[in-house]
Amino acid sequence: MRALLSIFIVAILIIADLRFNSLDGTRSVLNNLAAPIYWLADTPTRIFAWSDTNIRSRSELLEDNDKLRTKNLLLSGRSQQIAALMAENTRLRALLNSTALLRNDVLVAELIGVSPDPVRHQMILNKGVVDGVYVGQALIDEEGLLGQVVEVSEMSSRVLLITDATHAIPVQVNRNGVRAIAEGTGALGFLEVHHVAATTDIEEGDLLVSSGLGGRFPVGYPVAVVSKVVRDPGRAFTLVEASPVAALDRSRHVLLIFAEPQNRTP
Amino acid sequence: MGGHEQHSYWVILLTFFLAIILALVPLPVWMLWARPEWLALVLIYWTIALPHRVGIFTGLILGVTLDVLEGATLGQNAFSLTVVAFLTLILYQRMRVTNLWQQAAMVFLLVGINQLICQWIQNLQGVAAETSLFLLPAISSALLWPMILHALRALRRHYEVN
Structure with a gap:
């Protein structure tokens, strides 16, 4: 009797969640309880991270310092050109009669949990509604695009990574602007680029950046590098695989991007 | 006696909470x-030990909790843990009298x-x-069963949970 009742309840839950998405509100309320539990489960990792930063030898610190100095020099060298390039970009855009791309604001968030289920590529962040996080917001790490926010609660949010089997992102080849859609496969190592015609100019090593089509992701963030192109006459489309540039399984600090509405020329 | 009852409930809740954290x-x-299914293991233990207290509804509530935390479809773990509790309730008399490794084999099947x-x-x-690979937790859980059994049994006897 109890078993029947339970199965009945469970069936209603599954159908309500999968078919009608009618439990999203309940879920975001319940997720408020989830944040502290994830925080607790994350404690061992935090202790390791703490000891990693606090228990280090002087020589290691000096070495790190040197490395960072070099990197800083490189980056500031490069950013000198950026001012000139931006000015040039603005001039060219004015020539083309399209409005300037606005810079995006970012918010640093920290990872407090990852989905324990290996087929679900999700992460929990320590920023929520209070910090202005919204569903659909894109996030990046220092290398490239990571994914998007799918659920927000007061103090935390849940993020879907670009490699999740249910995720797809519109991209374009940085070299020539060819558009495509990169879908997650459920494996951390690669994305599949679907429906690429046999004659399309796409090669191994091409950088795929977000195209901004679809209005979800901001334009121009690196997504993946094409790792495999197979042109098989027996197939309708070229088989293209790409490996994500973001450190999907290693990033601990990520940036949430606040995309401002962009007017693009039609 | 009333205070004692209250006390023993906390032991069960605490073990479930730890299982969720793990x-x-x-x-x-x-x-x-290969992550062991901690919650299923602890649920199986308490169902065998106290079938009059822990059972199908416990599985249901724990399952929904885990679903929310994992971001899974609501009802996924609720369904599986309900079934595990149901099967354990059928099997508990048999499992109490078999030896450790036969129990582990049954745990293997249940978690599977x-x-x-x-x-x-x-x-x-x-x-x-x-x-x-999704079946790996069945193996790791079965291997962990002896440890879980001894730890939880010691806990149960120490706090006289019944």
């Missing part, structure tokens, strides 16, 4: 697939069923695993 602790990538149900519901959502 189910969420981040693991290195190579260990992800748990995994199959989870996989089946994930299939409905289209995020199913493409390998059979």
Whole structure:
């Protein structure tokens, strides 16, 4: 009797969640309880991270310092050109009669949990509604695009990574602007680029950046590098695989991007 | 006596809470697939030990909790843990008298069923695993069973939970 009742309840839950998405509100309320539990489960990792930063030898610190100095020099060298390039970009855009791309604001968030289920590529962040996080917001790490926010609660949010089997992102080849859609496969190592015609100019090593089509992701963030192109006459489309540039399984600090509405020329 | 009852309830709740934390602790990538089903193990133990107290509804509530925390389809773990509790309730008299490794074999089957149900519901959502690796937790859970049994039994006897 109890078993029947339970199965009945469970069936209603599954159908309500999968078919009608009618439990999203309940879920975001319940997720408020989830944040502290994830925080607790994350404690061992935090202790390791703490000891990693606090228990280090002087020589290691000096070495790190040197490395960072070099990197800083490189980056500031490069950013000198950026001012000139931006000015040039603005001039060219004015020539083309399209409005300037606005810079995006970012918010640093920290990872407090990852989905324990290996087929679900999700992460929990320590920023929520209070910090202005919204569903659909894109996030990046220092290398490239990571994914998007799918659920927000007061103090935390849940993020879907670009490699999740249910995720797809519109991209374009940085070299020539060819558009495509990169879908997650459920494996951390690669994305599949679907429906690429046999004659399309796409090669191994091409950088795929977000195209901004679809209005979800901001334009121009690196997504993946094409790792495999197979042109098989027996197939309708070229088989293209790409490996994500973001450190999907290693990033601990990520940036949430606040995309401002962009007017693009039609 | 009343105060004592209250006290013993806390032991059960605490073990479930710890199991939930262990189910969420981040693991290195190579260990992800083999994560033992802590919650199922603890649920099986308490169902065998106290079938009049812990059972199907406990499984249901724990399952919904885990679903919310994991971000899974609501009802996925609720369904699988309900079934695990149901089967354990049928089997508990048999499991009490068999030896440790036969128990572990039954745990292997129970957690295996748990995994199959989870996989089946994930299939409905289209995020199913493409390998059979999702059955690994059945093995790791069965190997952990002796430890769980001894630890929880010691806890139960010490706090006289019944």
